Amino acid sequence: MSHNTRTERRATTEIIGQVKVGPFSTVKCTVTDLSVGGAKLFLNKPVKKMPKRFSLTLTSDHTPKKRTCSCRWQEGQSIGVEFHYS
Numbered sequence: 845m846s847h848n849t850r851t852e853r854r855a856t857t858e859i860i861g862q863v864k865v866g867p868f869s870t871v872k873c874t875v876t877d878l879s880v881g882g883a884k885l886f887l888n889k890p891v892k893k894m895p896k897r898f899s900l901t902l903t904s905d906h907t908p909k910k911r912t913c914s915c916r917w918q919e920g921q922s923i924g925v926e927f928h929y930s
Contacts, residue, residue: 854879857904864899865891875902880928882916892919900925 859875864887873886885900894915902909913925 854908859902859904861885861900861902863887863891863894864901865895873900876922880927882913882924885923885925887923894918894923897928 854877857875857878859878861873861875863873864922866869871891873885875883876886877884883900897912897914900911900913901919902911912928914928916924916926918924
């Protein structure tokens with residue numbers, strides 16, 4: 845992605861996570877940057893098309909944190925997600 849439309853500050857990370865891509869299917873991922881509003885993920889295996897909404901579980905500090913996300917862009921195994929707080 846060549847243009848940056850973020851409004852929040854972001855931090856470079858290497859947080860391990862897991863994305864739920866179907867009712868019984870998950871993909872491990874690494875969060876490579878993180879902000880209050882979203883994140884950039886690198887998926888451990890290719891996913892042709894991400895679901896419109898999905899859950900992301902982060903395992904930072906040995907405490908799982910679950911976020912509801914939507915995919916804003918996808919480029920190979922890298923995806924940009926927006927967090928939903930409702």
